[in-house]
Amino acid sequence: MVEYINYKGEKLPIRIAWSTMKKLASTDDKIDVLELMLWYGLISGHVAETKELKIEQKEVEFILDESIVEFKEIVKKATKKLDDEKSPKDDKKK
Numbered sequence: 001m002v003e004y005i006n007y008k009g010e011k012l013p014i015r016i017a018w019s020t021m022k023k024l025a026s027t028d029d030k031i032d033v034l035e036l037m038l039w040y041g042l043i044s045g046h047v048a049e050t051k052e053l054k055i056e057q058k059e060v061e062f063i064l065d066e067s068i069v070e071f072k073e074i075v076k077k078a079t080k081k082l083d084d085e086k087s088p089k090d091d092k093k094k
Contacts, residue, residue, distance in 0.1 A: 001077075002045050003045070003078075004045075005067050006057070006067055007062075013019075015045040015048050017079075020037060021074065034071070038060050038064060038071060039060050042060075
């Protein structure tokens with residue numbers, strides 16, 4: 001599911017998906033986990049929308065400055081969706 005986050009008056013596609021979580025898990029740098037999640041989510045969202053990513057990774061902290069509440073809502077929705085998708089399998093095991 002692609003969501004959009006606002007930055008400098010532009011809506012940037014973002015998708016928190018398995019690929020995002022996988023890249024996050026492989027990093028040792030836990031300090032910048034929100035920045036990394038946003039960065040990988042932007043990459044995933046742009047790929048899903050077949051759009052060119054025109055920002056640089058160093059801008060991510062400024063996107064969070066502008067849109068942290070919006071980003072947290074996107075993460076909350078994505079986490080719930082990922083949990084909902086894995087729940088039916090878990091129920092079958094019981």
